[in-house]
Amino acid sequence: MSANDRPPGQPKKTYDSAFLKACRREPVSHTPVWFMRQAGRSLPEYLKVREGIPMLESCMRPELVTEITLQPVRRHKVDAAIYFSDIVVPLKAIGIDLDIEPGVGPVVAEPIRTRADLARLRDLTPEDVWYVTEAMGMLTEELGSTPLIGFAGAPFTLASYLVEGGPSRNHEHTKALMYGDPQLWADLLDRLAEITSAFLKVQIEAGASAVQLFDSWVGALAPADYRRSVMPASTKVFDAVASYGVPRIHFGVGTGELLGLMGEAGADVVGVDWRVPLDEAARRVGPGKALQGNLDPAVLFSTREAVETRTREVLDAAAGLEGHVFNLGHGVLPTTDPDALTRLVEYVHERTAK
Ligand SMILES: Cc1c2[nH]c(c1CCC(=O)O)Cc1[nH]c(c(CCC(=O)O)c1C)Cc1[nH]c(c(CCC(=O)O)c1C)Cc1[nH]c(c(C)c1CCC(=O)O)C2
16 A cells, blocks of 8 residues: 555544645645644643653553643644653563653663663563553544554664663763674664564554654764664664555654655655754655654744744745645753744644645
């Protein structure tokens, strides 16, 4: 099946949404908008329902996940919902001892650095993530024609947390393994590709109408290393879900030099951070792909006028694209004024209405 045929189980009203049309590079009634991290600490209603519940535990409660995922759709009228979870959830689900520490991020009790450690990365089954299937079932009912985006961490970014044991500025242990033991590295990424593929399949079968593969930290690599040591695993993930025919989005931060390769890895839509204008990004990615992005999330802390000026610049740079999904260049920052986000959605919709 090609990405242009309606996948079985996908309702027509969702299939015909502006978001999915833009991903498929079809004409749209307006430029669709959603935000990475649209569900989260910028919303007072999020802080309220999360009170006293640790992050990972909240990801395993289907009713809570459903409520949190819907919050930004109700408030901002965004064109797509992103499933509320975290990239480390499938690793937790296969028994890796890890936690998400507030203000820090994922922390892994025993890092994975040797061949013996690989045995801890067992296959993921749908039963391991039963709460995802349950929450997505409720969500697709509630969302009606608004598409639900599923997601996973890409093999490199997951490996970075597992090998470092937590967030890292320089990824030195990860790179040491990649440069120093290419075979162990390839086997680690291949294992993660299998887990990630299984996790995305669960989400698509539960009703996700698009998936985003977050390779947030891969911008730390040179293109030659990306091609040799990362791309095969990311391609394996994209290939594993290709037959479903749902758009596959690929995003990373600081990936200006990698945009072409990230498209080549198998994405239908390439996410761009704020460092490369979208017209230049389109030249780097080449034809046959839509782009997603790319307002600097920090612009939302500026004046209303500056937000509008910068948004017009993004839309102008996107004018010649085959398909454009408006987003920020990275996630919503936790102290962003939610009203600024609501106004931004309205502004993009008004400016691009046909
Ligand atoms: C690198 C990465 C992680 N998690 C994720 C990525 C890739 C996206 C990116 O590049 O930002 C993915 C993610 N994590 C979360 C979402 C929710 C869905 C959405 O976008 O609305 C998504 C898509 C919720 C979350 N994931 C996390 C929070 C904050 C925890 C909380 O609210 O208590 C949320 C809402 C925790 C987390 N988890 C991670 C980090 C760096 C943090 C922040 C740590 C902190 O500053 O407290 C790892």
